Amino acid sequence: MPATRSRSALRPSRVAGLIVVALLLVLAGWSVVSLRPPAPAPADAPATEFSAARAFGHVEAIAAEVRVTGSAESDRVVDDLVDILSGLGLDTRVQNAVGAVRTAAGETRMARVRNVVAVLPGTEPTGRLFLTAHHDSVETGPGAADDAAGVAAVLESVRALTAGPRLRNDVVVVLTDAEEACSCGAEAFAAAHPLASAGGVVLNLEARGTSGPPIMFETSGGNARLAEAYATAAPHPVASSLAVEVYRALPNFTDFSVFMADGDFTGLNTAFIDGAAAYHSPQDVPERLDRGTLQALGDNALATARELGDRDLAVLASPGADDATYFPVLGELVRYPGTLVWPLAAGALVATGLLVLVVHRRRISSLRRTAGATALAALPLVLAPLAAQGLWLLLVAVRPGYGQLLDPWRPGWYRLATVALLAGVVLCWYAVLRRRVGAVPLAVGGLVWLAVLGVVLAAAAPGGSYLAVWPALAGALAGLLVAVTASRLLRLGTALLAGAVAVVVLAPTVALFFPALGLSTAAAPSAVATLLLIALLPALELLFPAEEDHRPWAVTAVPAAALVVAVACTGVGLSVDRFDAAHPVPSRLAYVLDRDTGQASWVSTEQSPGAYTVEFVGSRDELPADYPYLGGPVWSGRAEPADLPAANVETVTDSVVGDRRELSVRVTPQRAGVRMLVLDLRVDGGTVVAARIGGRAVPVEELGGNRAWIVFHAPPEDGLQASFSVEGDGAVELRVVDVSDGLDGLPGREPRPEGVDAAGSHSSDVVHVAATTGLG
Numbered sequence: 001m002p003a004t005r006s007r008s009a010l011r012p013s014r015v016a017g018l019i020v021v022a023l024l025l026v027l028a029g030w031s032v033v034s035l036r037p038p039a040p041a042p043a044d045a046p047a048t049e050f051s052a053a054r055a056f057g058h059v060e061a062i063a064a065e066v067r068v069t070g071s072a073e074s075d076r077v078v079d080d081l082v083d084i085l086s087g088l089g090l091d092t093r094v095q096n097a098v099g100a101v102r103t104a105a106g107e108t109r110m111a112r113v114r115n116v117v118a119v120l121p122g123t124e125p126t127g128r129l130f131l132t133a134h135h136d137s138v139e140t141g142p143g144a145a146d147d148a149a150g151v152a153a154v155l156e157s158v159r160a161l162t163a164g165p166r167l168r169n170d171v172v173v174v175l176t177d178a179e180e181a182c183s184c185g186a187e188a189f190a191a192a193h194p195l196a197s198a199g200g201v202v203l204n205l206e207a208r209g210t211s212g213p214p215i216m217f218e219t220s221g222g223n224a225r226l227a228e229a230y231a232t233a234a235p236h237p238v239a240s241s242l243a244v245e246v247y248r249a250l251p252n253f254t255d256f257s258v259f260m261a262d263g264d265f266t267g268l269n270t271a272f273i274d275g276a277a278a279y280h281s282p283q284d285v286p287e288r289l290d291r292g293t294l295q296a297l298g299d300n301a302l303a304t305a306r307e308l309g310d311r312d313l314a315v316l317a318s319p320g321a322d323d324a325t326y327f328p329v330l331g332e333l334v335r336y337p338g339t340l341v342w343p344l345a346a347g348a349l350v351a352t353g354l355l356v357l358v359v360h361r362r363r364i365s366s367l368r369r370t371a372g373a374t375a376l377a378a379l380p381l382v383l384a385p386l387a388a389q390g391l392w393l394l395l396v397a398v399r400p401g402y403g404q405l406l407d408p409w410r411p412g413w414y415r416l417a418t419v420a421l422l423a424g425v426v427l428c429w430y431a432v433l434r435r436r437v438g439a440v441p442l443a444v445g446g447l448v449w450l451a452v453l454g455v456v457l458a459a460a461a462p463g464g465s466y467l468a469v470w471p472a473l474a475g476a477l478a479g480l481l482v483a484v485t486a487s488r489l490l491r492l493g494t495a496l497l498a499g500a501v502a503v504v505v506l507a508p509t510v511a512l513f514f515p516a517l518g519l520s521t522a523a524a525p526s527a528v529a530t531l532l533l534i535a536l537l538p539a540l541e542l543l544f545p546a547e548e549d550h551r552p553w554a555v556t557a558v559p560a561a562a563l564v565v566a567v568a569c570t571g572v573g574l575s576v577d578r579f580d581a582a583h584p585v586p587s588r589l590a591y592v593l594d595r596d597t598g599q600a601s602w603v604s605t606e607q608s609p610g611a612y613t614v615e616f617v618g619s620r621d622e623l624p625a626d627y628p629y630l631g632g633p634v635w636s637g638r639a640e641p642a643d644l645p646a647a648n649v650e651t652v653t654d655s656v657v658g659d660r661r662e663l664s665v666r667v668t669p670q671r672a673g674v675r676m677l678v679l680d681l682r683v684d685g686g687t688v689v690a691a692r693i694g695g696r697a698v699p700v701e702e703l704g705g706n707r708a709w710i711v712f713h714a715p716p717e718d719g720l721q722a723s724f725s726v727e728g729d730g731a732v733e734l735r736v737v738d739v740s741d742g743l744d745g746l747p748g749r750e751p752r753p754e755g756v757d758a759a760g761s762h763s764s765d766v767v768h769v770a771a772t773t774g775l776g
Contacts, residue, residue, distance in 0.1 A: 014542075016492050016542070017492070017539075017542025017543060018542070018543070020492055020495055020496045020499070020539055020542055021539055021540070021542060021543055023496060023500075024496070024499045024500065024503055024536065024539055027500055027503045027504065027507075028503045028507045030330060031329070031330060031503060031504050031507040031508050031511070032507060032508065032511045034328070034330050034331040034508075035213045035238055035328065035508055035511055035512065036213065036292070037212075037213055037214075037236065037290065037292035037293045037295060037296035038236060038292055038295055038296060038299070039292060039295070040052035040053060040056075040291035040292055040294065040295040041053065041295055047159075047160065047163040048160050048163045048164040049160060049302075050153075050156055050157060050160055050295065050298035050299050050301075050302045051156065051295075051298075052291045052292070052294040052295035052298065053291075054156055054159075055149075055152040055153055055155070055156035055294055055298055056152065056286070056289070056291060056294060057152075058084075058148070058151065058152035058155050058156065059144055059148045059149055059152045059286050059289060059294070060286045061080060062077055062080075062135065062144075062148040062151055062152065063137070063142040063143055063144035063148040063284075063285065063286050064142065065142055066137055066138075066139060066140075066141065066142050066143075067135070067136055067137045067142070067143070068136060068137060068138070068139045068180075068181075068675055068741075069111055069112075069113065069136045069177055069178040069180070069181050069675070069713050069714045070111075070112060070675055070713065070714025070715075071675070074114070074135070074136060074177070075114070077135055078094060078114050078116055078135065078177075081116045081135060081151070081155075081175055082094060082116060084155055085116065085118040085155070085158070085173060086118075088158060088159055088162050089162060090118035090119060090120050090158070090162075090173065091118060091119045092116065092117070092118040092119075092173075093116075093117050093118070094114050094115065094116055094117070095113075095114070095115040095116075095117055095188065095189060095192075095193055096112075096113075096114055097112075097113055097115070097188035097189075097192055097696075098110055098111065098112055098113070098184075098188065098693075098694045098695055098696035099111055099113050099178060099182070099183075099184025099185055099186070099187040099188035099191070099696075100184065100187060100696055100698065100699070101182045101183055101184055101187050101258070102699070103182075107625075107628075107709045107710070107711055108698050108699075108708075108709065108710045108711070109181065109182035109184065109710075109711045109712075109713070110182070110184060110693055110694065110696060110698075110710060110711065110712045110713070111177070111178035111181050111182055111184035111185070111712065111713035111714055112694060112712075112713070112714040112715070112716065113176070113177035113178045113184055113185040113188050113714070114177050114185075115174060115175065115176050115177055115185045115188065115189050115193075116135065116173070116174075116175040117172065117173065117174055117175075117189070117193065117195065118158075118172070118173040119170060119171070119172055119173075119195070120158060120161060120162065120167075120170065120171040120172075120173070121166075121170055122166065122167050122168050122169040122170045122171070122309065123166050123167070123168055124168050125168065125169050125170045125313075126168065126169055126311075126312045126313045126314045127169055127170075127198070127199075127200050127201070127312075127313025127314050127316075127317050128169065128170045128171075128172050128195065128198065128199075128200035128201075128313065129167075129169050129170070129171050129172070129200060129201050129203070129305060129308050129309055129313065130171075130172045130173075130174055130200055130201065130202045130203065130259075130265070130267070131154045131157065131158065131171060131172070131173050131174070131203050131205075131301070131305060132154075132173075132174045132175070132176060132186070132202055132203065132204045132205070132255060132256075132259075133147050133150030133151045133153070133154050133175055133176075133204070133205045133206070134147045134150070134151070134175070134176045134177070134178075134179030134180070134185065134186075134206075134255055135147070135148075135151050135175045135176070135177060136176075136177050136178055136179060136180055136181070136185075137180065138180045138280045138760065138762070139180075139675065139741045139762070139765075139766070140280055140281060140282060140741075140758050140759070140760055140761065140762075140764050140765065141278075141280055141281050141282045141283065141284040141285075141760060142282075142284060142285055142286075143180075143280075143284055144210075144284050144285050144286040144288065144289045145207040145209065145210045145272070145275075145278070145279075145284050145288075145289050146206070146207040146208065146279065146280065146284060147179070147205070147206060147207055148286075149205075149207055149272075149289055149293075149294055149297060150204075150205030150206055150207060150297070151175055151205075152294070152298075153205050153294065153297045153298040153301050154173060154175065154205060154301065156298055156302075157298055157301045157302040157305055158171070158173055160302050161302070161305065161306070161309075164306075167305075167306065167309030167310055168309060168310045168311075169308070169309050169310070169311075169313050171305065171309060172195050172200070174186075174189055176189060176255050178713055178714070179254065179255050180280075181676075181713040181714075182711070182713065183253060183254065183255050183257065183258045184713070185255070186255035186258040186259060187258050190258055190259055190262040190264075190265070191262070196262075196264070197264075198264070199262075199263075199264025199265050199317055200264075200265060200313060200317050201226070201265070201266055201267050201308055201313055201316050201317055202256065202259045202265050202266070202267030202268070203267060203268055203270070203301060203304060203305060203308070204254070204255055204256040204259070204267060204268070204269045204270065205270055205271070205297060205301060206254055206255075206256070206269065206270065206271035207271050207272055207273075207279075208271055208272075208273045208276060208279055209272055209273045209274045209275040209276045209278070209279055209515065210272075210274070210275035210278050210279075210284065210288045210289050210290060210293075211272065211274045211275040211289075211290035211293050212272045212273055212274025212275065212290070212293060212515055213236065213238040213272065213293070213296060213512075214236070214238065214270050214271065214272045214293065214296050214297040214300060215238050215239060215240070215243065215270065215271060215272065215273065215512065215516075216230055216234075216237075216238065216239035216268050216269070216270045216300075217239070217240070217243040217244065217247055217269060217270070217271060218243070218244055218247045218248075218256060218268070218269035219244050219266075219267070219268055219269070219323075220260055220265070220266035220267055220319055221319045221323070222266075222318075222319030222320035222321060222322060222323060223244070223266075223268075223319075223320065223323050223324060224320045224321070224322055224323060224324040224337060224338065225315065225316055225320045226266060226267070226268055226316060226320075227239070227241075227323075227324040227326055227335055228324070228335065229304065229307050229308055229311065229316070230268055230300075230304055230307075230333075231326065231333040231335055232307060233300075233303040233304045233306065233307035233308075234299075234300040234303055234304055234333075235299050235300065235303055236296045236299055236300055236331075237300070237328065237331075237332065237333040238328050238512070239326055239327075239328065239333060240326070240327050240328065240463075240508075240509060240512065241323065241324065241325045241326050241327065241462075241463030241464065241466070242327070242461070242463055242464035242466070242467060242509065243512075243516075244323070244463050245461035245462070245463040245464050246461075246464075249461075254269065256269040264317075265317070266316060266317055266318065266319055268304070270297065270300065270301070272290075272293050272296075272297065273515050273516050274515040275288070275290070275515075276405075276406045276407045276515065276518055277405055277406070277407055277408065277409045277583070277586075278409075278760070279406075279760050280760025280761065281586065281757065281758065281759065281760035282757055282758060283582065283583075283584070283757070284760070322337065322338040322339060323338045323462065323463055324336065324337060324338055325337075325338060325340070325341060325462070325463055325465070325466050327466055327505065327508070327509070328508045329504045329505070329508070330504060338462055338463075341458050341462045341465050342458055344454075344465070344466075344469050344470075344473065345451075345454045345455045345457075345458040345465055345469050346455075347469075347473060348450070348451045348454050348468075348469045348470075348472040348473040348476065349451045349452070349454070349455055349472075351451075351472075351473055351476035351477055351480070352444075352447050352448055352450075352451040352472055352475075352476040353451075354476070354480065355444055355447065355476045355479045355480055355483065356370055356444060356448070358479075358480060358483045358484070359440055359441075359444060359479075359483055362483055362484075364440050364483065365438060365440050365441040365444065369437065369438065369441050370441045370444055370445060370448075372437065372441070373433075373437050373438070373441035373442045373444065373445035374444075374445035374448045374449065375445070376429075376433060376437065376442070376445065377442060377445035377446045377448070377449055377534065378449065379429055380425060380426045380429045380430075380530060380533070380534065381449060381527070381530055381531075381534065383425055383429070384421075384422045384425040384426055384526060384527075384529075384530040384533070385422075385522075385523040385524075385526040385527045385530060386523065387421055387422070387425050387526075388418045388421060388422060388522040388523055388526035389521075389522050389523040389526070391414075391417065391418060391421055391522065391566075391570070392519050392520060392522050395408075395414065395519075395570075395573075395574075398574065399574070399579075400608070400610065400611070401579055401585035401586075401610060402520075403606075403607060403608055403610075404585065404586045404587065404588075404606060404607075404610060404759060405518075405520065405586065406518035406520050406521075407515065407518035407519050407520065408519065408573070408577045409577055409579075409583035410573070410576055410577040410583070411514070411515070411519055411573075411577070412573075413569045413570070413572045413573030413576055413577070414519055414569070414570065414573040414577070415514050415519070416565075416569045417565075417566045417567075417568075417569035417570040417573060418514075418519065418522055418526060418529075418566075419510075419529055420562050420563070420565040420566035420569060421562075421563070421566040422526055422529050422530055422533060423533060423559075423562040424559050424560075424562035424563035424565075424566055426530065426533040426534065426540075427540065427558055427559035427562055428559040428563075430442060430537065430540065430559075431544070431556055431558070431559050434541070434544065439537075439541045439544075442537060443475075443479070443537040443538050443541070444479065446475075446534035446535065446537050447472050447475045447476055447479070447535075449534065450468045450469075450471055450472035450475070450531065450534065450535060451468070451469075451472040451473075451476070453467075453468040453472075453531075454467075454468035454469035454472055457469075466505065467505065467506060467509060467528065467531065468531065470501055470502075470505045471498075471501060471502035471505060471506065471531070471532070471535035472535075474497070474498040474501035474502065475498045475501075475502070475535055475538070477498075478494035478495070478497060478498035478538070479494075479498075479538070481494050482494050482538075491538075492542070494538070495538045495539040495541075495542060496539070498535070498538065498539075499535070499536050499538070499539040502532055502535035502536060503532070503536075506528060506529075506531060506532040506535070507532065509528050510525055510528050510529045510532065513525035513528055540558075543558045544558065579755045579756075580754075580755055581754050581755060584755050584756050584757035585610055585611075585612070585755060585756045585757075586756075586757065586758070586759030586760065586761075586764075587604075587606070587610050587612050587613050587752065587756055587757070587758065587759055587764070588604050588605050588606050588613065588758075588759045588761050588763050588764045589602060589603070589604055589612075589613055589616060589617075589743065589758075589764065589765065590602070590603045590604070590605075590630055590763055590764070590765070590766045590767070590768065591603070591639060591642075591743055591746055591749075591766075591767045591768070592623070592627060592630065592768045592770070593641060593642060593644055593767075593768065593769045593770070594770050594771075595645075595646040595769065595770065595771035596770070596771055596772050598641055599638075599641065600638075600639040600640060600641040600642065601621070601636045601637065601638060601639050602616035602617050602636065602637045602638075602639045603617065603621075603623065603630055603634045603635070603636050603763075604616070604617045604634060604635040604636075604763075605629075605630065605634055605635075605761065605763040606635065606759075609635050610756070611756075612752055612753065612756045613635070615750065616637050616639075616748075617634075617635035617636050617637040618635070618637050619635070619636060619637065620633060620634070620635060620636075621633075621634055621635070621636035622634075623636075625709075626678050626680040626709065626735060626737055626770075627678075627737060627768050627770070628676065628678055628711050628737070628739065628762070628768075629761075629762040629763045629766075630763055630766075630768065639746075639747070639748060640747040640748050641747075642746050642747055644671055644767070644769050645670035645671055645769070646670065646736065646738070646769050646770070646771030647667050647668060647669045647670060647674070647677065647736045647738045647769075647771070648667070648668045648669075648670055648719075649665055649666075649667055649734055649736060649773040650665060650666045650667075650668070650719075651663070651664070651665050651775065652664040652665060652666055652721075654775070654776065659727060660689065660725050660726065660727055661725070661726045661727075661728075661729075661732075662723070662724075662725055662726075663723065663724045663725075663726065663732065663775060664721070664722070664723040664724075665721075665722050665723075665734065665775070666719040666720065666721055666722075667679065667715070667719060667720045667722060667736055668718070668719035668720075669715065669719075669738050671738070671740065671769070672740075673740040673741060673742070674715065674738045674739065674740050675713065675714060675715075675739060675740060675741065676711065676712065676713050676714075676715075676738070676739040677711075677712045677715045677720055677736060677737070677738050677739075678709075678710070678711050678712075678735075678736065678737035678738075678739070679693070679708070679709075679710045679712065679720075679722055679734060679735075679736060680707070680708075680709050680710075680734070680735040680736075680737075681707065681708040681709075681724055681732065681733075681734050681735075682706060682707050682732070682733055682734075682735070683706045683707070683726050683728060683730055683731075683732050684706070684730035684731040684732070685706070685728055685729075685730035686706060686726050686727055686728025686729070686730040686732070687705065687706060687726065687727045687728060688705065688706065688707065688708040688724055688725070688726055689725050689726070689727055690724070690725035691708045691710070691722070691723065691724050691725070692722070692723040693710050693712060693720070693721075693722050693723075694712060694715070694716070694720055694721060694722075695721070698710065708724060710722075731774065731776070732774075732775040732776060733772055733773065733774045733775060734772070734773050734775055735770065735771070735772045735773075736770070736771060736772075736773070737768050737769065737770040738768075738769050739766055739767065739768050740766070740767045741765060741766055741767070742765055742767070743765050743767065746767070
């Protein structure tokens with residue numbers, strides 16, 4: 001009878017526990033769903049509002065074909081953009097220039113660009129607001145998302161602005177060229193255009209996928225005032241100061257990077273990132289672009305432009321004193337000054353330390369037991385992300401084509417499987433240790449890790465400290481309340497409230513980081529998901545039977561259920577996500593011909609050659625760095641030399657002025673379709689002190705050695721003029737690599753089978769022809 005009464009008395013608490021966990025699951029779902037873009041507005045939406053239907057018409061026109069810099073299709077798009085903006089009443093011009101950008105590898109990338117620049121005058125300008133996107137595409141795809149969507153959003157936003165009251169500030173539309181090549185269009189505008197001379201605030205629109213919420217992921221330094229303006233204006237605010245910290249630490253480069261490096265601009269950079277499998281690929285077509293994503297992108301751009309268009313830009317165009325901390329919560333953007341980062345981190349650490357002492361004083365857990373539990377809490381923080389990465393490796397082993405992808409074509413089921421696997425690992429760890437170590441020590445140990453991580457992030461990446469600080473602070477305060485009372489109802493309430501804080505802070509980050517980093521690097525977003533599960537331990541404890549219930553199956557049922565869900569979702573994912581013509585296996589294949597040696601090679605930058613690529617390559621090789629995007633370790637295979645002429649190098653002048661030798665050459669491609677020239681000038685025992693390529697001087701600080709290494713995009717049809725000043729009397733030679741697109745017609749080339757297509761990469765379907773000319 002006593003045992004029967006005990007089990008009967010436990011039933012209501014278990015039901016209450018299930019309700020708490022169910023509420024937290026609903027809240028997690030709400031947090032994720034709140035990130036989703038809205039329904040697209042129809043073509044007959046009010047004139048002052050943004051309409052995805054109207055903007056999509058621009059996407060279709062712009063992304064009808066590949067429009068690589070310098071191509072006839074690019075010229076067509078430029079002409080159309082000029083007509084559209086002029087038709088809206090804006091003073092519209094084309095900036096024809098040469099841009100130049102230095103890369104970390106030591107090369108200078110240059111391009112002949114055509115930027116479309118238009119001005120919508122303000123009533124009483126305090127500065128200039130720049131709406132920017134790039135109109136060019138990569139050579140492997142039409143770029144409907146990247147970045148026809150951004151251009152279309154700018155065009156439709158400007159149309160809506162002209163339909164409403166005039167703004168206080170000037171709005172300058174800058175649709176740049178050659179972003180995909182080198183961001184040279186942005187550089188040419190920032191360096192030489194009169195409208196850029198005084199700087200201003202930049203709103204840049206980008207894409208690295210075809211769907212998902214547009215994320216304001218990058219800002220200028222001292223972003224507190226701009227973040228406030230964005231949060232006030234944007235109807236669909238999705239942004240994270242953690243993303244800003246991550247992006248600043250990565251070597252990524254966009255037009256926005258050029259504007260920020262100029263020093264006269266501040267601004268916000270926005271992109272949507274889901275659907276990464278189509279990024280830069282032939283599948284980035286208008287039909288694949290999510291209309292809701294386009295609506296959200298335009299809604300935010302238009303609203304932010306109106307907000308900034310009526311503010312004092314003289315203040316906003318300069319960096320503020322500090323960065324803000326901000327993150328999305330249920331459709332809103334929570335934000336607070338960066339000055340609160342350290343007080344909050346310290347508060348979380350103090351509260352957690354106090355909790356450790358309280359549970360010790362109340363004899364709930366000794367200091368030694370809590371310390372041991374804290375050490376054991378490190379296990380899931382390591383093992384769960386490793387398990388997630390292991391799942392991806394398993395998927396690649398089952399379906400090798402995944403090895404060429406950042407993310408599968410249809411990743412939804414795999415993401416659910418990964419989260420379920422993480423839950424299974426954490427719950428297995430918890431089920432094994434809770435009776436031996438105790439539920440309270442394990443939960444407190446998890447909070448210790450969160451609090452310590454909050455302090456570490458406050459020091460290393462302040463904008464990301466919120467990820468650990470708020471769950472730790474809420475969990476510690478809830479634990480203190482429970483520790484000083486014996487109320488079962490209070491235990492349920494604090495578990496719900498602390499869990500709710502952890503969910504609304506961390507669940508959106510998990511949902512955003514999976515598409516941002518892709519399942520191929522699942523360990524990183526899984527680490528954040530594991531933090532959430534650790535923070536939810538008090539709520540998860542409610543799923544387990546009480547200590548006096550000794551049924552082993554009940555203890556193992558919850559983690560087993562999570563692992564079963566992981567296996568089931570993986571199986572569904574494998575069934576749903578299959579390669580076909582619309583969702584192909586990406587492959588990277590290039591053809592390299594060295595006219596100096598007469599040898600030709602097939603080359604691939606794939607990590608492990610796929611079934612199609614392996615027919616051409618089979619051994620590892622090292623290509624010289626002057627083969628753009630191919631230099632370094634590659635897979636290669638012998639190819640039959642094609643009858644492809646190298647570029648012609650004509651010496652125009654060769655004279656000595658003082659102690660310098662002045663050389664001028666014209667480099668003219670001898671085959672159709674060459675879109676890029678690599679000029680690698682080397683001096684034996686001398687120094688290159690000056691260079692001028694295509695009418696643009698190469699910055700002096702980028703020279704000074706025995707080599708000038710320039711990659712030039714969109715060379716003129718009648719040849720590229722290049723001049724060099726050389727000190728020393730050593731031999732000079734110029735190695736030229738010309739690059740064109742398309743492998744059709746090459747000897748031994750077999751077409752790809754259905755379900756295999758070119759990868760979205762600068763190393764796909766390109767032909768390199770190299771030759772060296774001695775200049776005496």
